[in-house]
Amino acid sequence: PGPTxxxxPGPTxxxxPGPTxxxxPGPTxxxxPGPTLPPTPSPTGQCEVAVVAECEATLADGSTVPCDQLxxxxxxxxxxxxxxxxxxxxxxxxxxxITMFERTRTPPGGxxxxxxxxxIASGADTNLCPQxxxxxxxxxxxxxxxxxxxxxxxxxxxxxxxxGFVCQAEDEYELCINPGCRIETGITCxxxxxxxxxxxxxxxxxxxxxxPVSVEYCYQIDNVGPTCGTINKIDRTRTPPGxxxxxxxxxxxNVDNRLLCAGESITVCEVDExxxxxxxxxxxxxxxxxxxxxxxxxxxxxxxEFCVPETTSEECNVEVDLECSTDADxxxxxxxxxxxxxxxxxxxxNRASVMSWRFNGGDCxxxxxxxxxxxxxxxxxxxxxxxxxxxxxxxxxxxxESQVYFDGEVRVGDLFSxxxxxxxxxxxxxxxxxxxxxxxxxxxxxxxSSVHTSCSQNLFLKDKFGSVQLLIFENExxxxxxxxxxxxxxxxxxxxxxxSGTIVEFTSTTNGVSDDCLDDVPADSDTVQPGDTVIVDxxxxxxxxxxxxxxxxxxxxxxxxxxxxxxxxxxxxxTAGNPNLPTFGV
Numbered sequence: 001p002g003p004t005x006x007x008x009p010g011p012t013x014x015x016x017p018g019p020t021x022x023x024x025p026g027p028t029x030x031x032x033p034g035p036t037l038p039p040t041p042s043p044t045g046q047c048e049v050a051v052v053a054e055c056e057a058t059l060a061d062g063s064t065v066p067c068d069q070l071x072x073x074x075x076x077x078x079x080x081x082x083x084x085x086x087x088x089x090x091x092x093x094x095x096x097x098i099t100m101f102e103r104t105r106t107p108p109g110g111x112x113x114x115x116x117x118x119x120i121a122s123g124a125d126t127n128l129c130p131q132x133x134x135x136x137x138x139x140x141x142x143x144x145x146x147x148x149x150x151x152x153x154x155x156x157x158x159x160x161x162x163x164g165f166v167c168q169a170e171d172e173y174e175l176c177i178n179p180g181c182r183i184e185t186g187i188t189c190x191x192x193x194x195x196x197x198x199x200x201x202x203x204x205x206x207x208x209x210x211x212p213v214s215v216e217y218c219y220q221i222d223n224v225g226p227t228c229g230t231i232n233k234i235d236r237t238r239t240p241p242g243x244x245x246x247x248x249x250x251x252x253x254n255v256d257n258r259l260l261c262a263g264e265s266i267t268v269c270e271v272d273e274x275x276x277x278x279x280x281x282x283x284x285x286x287x288x289x290x291x292x293x294x295x296x297x298x299x300x301x302x303x304x305e306f307c308v309p310e311t312t313s314e315e316c317n318v319e320v321d322l323e324c325s326t327d328a329d330x331x332x333x334x335x336x337x338x339x340x341x342x343x344x345x346x347x348x349x350n351r352a353s354v355m356s357w358r359f360n361g362g363d364c365x366x367x368x369x370x371x372x373x374x375x376x377x378x379x380x381x382x383x384x385x386x387x388x389x390x391x392x393x394x395x396x397x398x399x400x401e402s403q404v405y406f407d408g409e410v411r412v413g414d415l416f417s418x419x420x421x422x423x424x425x426x427x428x429x430x431x432x433x434x435x436x437x438x439x440x441x442x443x444x445x446x447x448x449s450s451v452h453t454s455c456s457q458n459l460f461l462k463d464k465f466g467s468v469q470l471l472i473f474e475n476e477x478x479x480x481x482x483x484x485x486x487x488x489x490x491x492x493x494x495x496x497x498x499x500s501g502t503i504v505e506f507t508s509t510t511n512g513v514s515d516d517c518l519d520d521v522p523a524d525s526d527t528v529q530p531g532d533t534v535i536v537d538x539x540x541x542x543x544x545x546x547x548x549x550x551x552x553x554x555x556x557x558x559x560x561x562x563x564x565x566x567x568x569x570x571x572x573x574x575t576a577g578n579p580n581l582p583t584f585g586v
Contacts, residue, residue: 048092049128049159053173057082058140067175070145073182077146084173085137086115088157090128092167098126099166100158101136105151112156128159143177148227148296150176182225183260185288187304192216192271199306204495205276210311213276218269219251221288221300223260229298231258231266233289238272238282260290274308281307310495316566317495318503318528318558324550324572326486326542338486339574344544345480346462346578348455348473351427353420355453356472356481360464361387361412364447369463375431375452378466385436385447385467388412392440393468397423398431398450405432409440415471430454434468462545483541484576490517490536490554494528501558501566502527508538510552517554528558547577 055067058081067082086103090096101119102112115136120126124134143151154172161167189199192214199215219236223229234251237244251268252258260266274282283305290298324338332340360366363384369376385391390411395418397403403425405418420427431454436447449466452459455475461482463470472481488508494501503526506517517538518526525534542550550573557567 048090048094048096048161048165048167049098049157049169050089050091051155051157051169051171052087052089053153053155053171054085054087055082055153055173055175056085067173070175070177072145072177077144079142079144081140081142082175083137083140084153085135086155086157086171087133087135088128088169089133090130090159092161093130094161095127095129096159096161096165096167098128098134098157099160100156100168102156103138104154107149107151145177148177148292150174182223183229183288183290183298183300184222184224185286185300185302186220187284187286187302188218188220189284189304189306190216190218199274199282199304202274202276202306202308204309205311210277211275212273213308214271214273216269216271217284217304218267219286219288219302220265220267221260221290222265223262223290225292225298226262227292228259228261229290229292231260231288231290232297233287234268235287237285237287239284240280240282276308277311279308279310281305316501316558316560316564318501318556318566318568319493319495320554320556320568320570321491321493322508322552322554322570322572323489323491324486324540324552324574325489326484330484337574338542338550338576341484341486341542341544341576343578344461344482344484346460346482346545348459348461348475348480350475350477351455352453352473352475353427354417354472354474355428355470356415356417357468358415358471359385359391359393359410359412359467360469361385361391361467364449364466367449367464367466369460369465370458371452371463372457375457376450376465378447378449380447380466381445383446386412386438391446391467392437392442394433394435394437394442396433396435397429398433399429401433403429417472428453430456434465436467482543482545484544486540486542488538488540488552488554488572490538490556490570492528492534492536492556494530494532494558496530496560496566500527500529501560503534503556503558505555505557505567506536507555508552509555510540510550511548542576544577547575547579549573549575 056064057067057070058064060078060080088098098116098119101114101116103115104112119136122136124136128134152172152174154170156168156170158166158168191197191199191202202213219234221231231248231252233246234248235244236247247270251270257266274280283303285303286301288300292298325336326338326341328334328336330342331337332342363380364378367378390409393406393408393410393416394404395406403423405420405422405428406416408416410416431450431452434449434451435445438444438446447466451465459470461470461480472479474480492503503518503521506521508515508517517536520536520538521534522536528534552572554570555567557565559565
């Protein structure tokens with residue numbers, strides 16, 4: 001058999017397809033943008049730019065004033081030049097650009113005027129860093145101050161900061177000119193009895209017939225401006241009782257009478273009562289408003305006060321006032337007041353030519369000084385110097401007793417003076433003897449003291465050396481004394497309405513010590529007629545070595561011919577004397 005033929009091949013199957021791939025995506029479109037948002041405000045919540053508007057006026061004489069200080073009158077009003085300026089400041093913490101600068105003025109009003117381009121054209125740098133400022137002034141313009149007018153200027157500024165932050169600031173300036181609205185008012189008050197007596201001259205009423213007194217208040221209103229105006233308010237405040245009333249309808253009930261043209265005036269009055277039995281002050285205030293034809297309102301004010309005096313007594317009413325004065329040259333500021341006496345020098349530091357001593361009497365035990373034991377000695381004989389009556393005192397030099405400084409009789413409490421001029425040397429030696437004898441015979445020595453008197457050692461005013469005490473010394477520097485002479489001035493007035501008053505008691509008591517002043521009343525002046533005044537001056541000595549308070553009470557009593565009696569007191573208080581030296585604890 002022949003070879004076996006190969007099998008006959010069948011048809012080739014088609015290839016098996018793989019998985020289908022997904023479709024290829026197209027390009028992704030960009031996201032659609034949202035709406036544009038406004039610039040985000042500064043996170044601080046505070047505007048970082050500020051603007052200030054100013055106005056300056058140039059007057060006819062070339063001087064300048066802020067516009068809001070213009071106060072023209074009808075006599076001096078007229079054309080003036082005014083200039084508006086604006087100051088822009090960055091008050092934030094970052095630099096920024098000025099992106100808006102607008103101004104509105106009324107009149108004329110209308111749309112805002114853009115000043116930014118003018119600002120840029122002026123060469124100003126509109127980029128401001130923190131605390132930097134720029135100033136821009138508009139061209140001056142002329143206005144007529146005779147026209148009643150108000151001018152309002154408003155300015156707005158915007159600045160753009162980094163990041164797009166926007167800040168805004170505003171300011172305004174108002175100028176009002178009103179030369180024509182001028183009114184004035186005045187108040188008068190008189191007794192409502194036809195006498196014309198002014199209220200401030202109301203005489204004191206007598207106790208027996210005091211009571212209500214009718215007074216008339218009159219108010220004069222003047223239009224001193226150039227245009228007519230209508231009075232629309234008259235407010236009157238009276239104290240007491242302290243109430244305010246609009247009395248226009250009462251004083252000017254007819255509306256037609258309220259119109260006042262230039263140069264016109266009107267006087268209106270009202271009647272009131274005061275109590276003459278009560279010492280009282282009455283105050284009246286008036287406020288008047290008037291409206292001019294252009295709508296401006298003027299206000300005028302005035303006030304008036306008077307006092308009802310204290311009533312007088314028909315029978316007896318005496319009054320005393322007390323003051324203290326001294327030489328103005330001895331007081332601080334030249335006031336002459338006893339409260340301002342200049343302190344004195346109390347230590348003798350330069351050799352004296354005169355010394356004045358008071359003879360106190362008494363023994364050596366009362367000595368009070370700080371001279372050393374080898375400078376001052378004192379010895380008593382037969383009980384020492386007398387404490388009343390008189391003694392014979394002789395003062396000599398210790399070195400040469402032929403040099404006599406004083407020799408004479410002195411009563412206890414009186415002063416005696418020793419003079420260096422009485423000697424050949426013309427000056428006091430270092431030490432002096434003070435002899436105190438019972439009489440001029442010098443047979444009975446009562447006290448002998450030795451005192452250092454050349455002022456080279458401790459010697460002070462008011463030092464006591466046995467029975468004598470230093471009160472005055474004089475040297476090349478002047479006169480030095482413990483005392484300053486002052487004057488108590490007593491003013492005595494008879495406030496009675498009918499009878500004369502005769503002063504029967506008159507005393508002055510200072511710090512508890514009384515002094516009878518009746519003999520100090522001038523002769524034939526002890527009887528004082530109603531309404532008359534008597535002035536009594538009394539000389540007093542102020543001890544300047546002691547800082548103390550003086551309390552003085554003046555007392556006076558008077559009687560009338562019918563036996564009625566009245567009295568009064570006056571109190572005076574002042575402090576005088578050298579300041580106390582400080583003391584220090586150990």
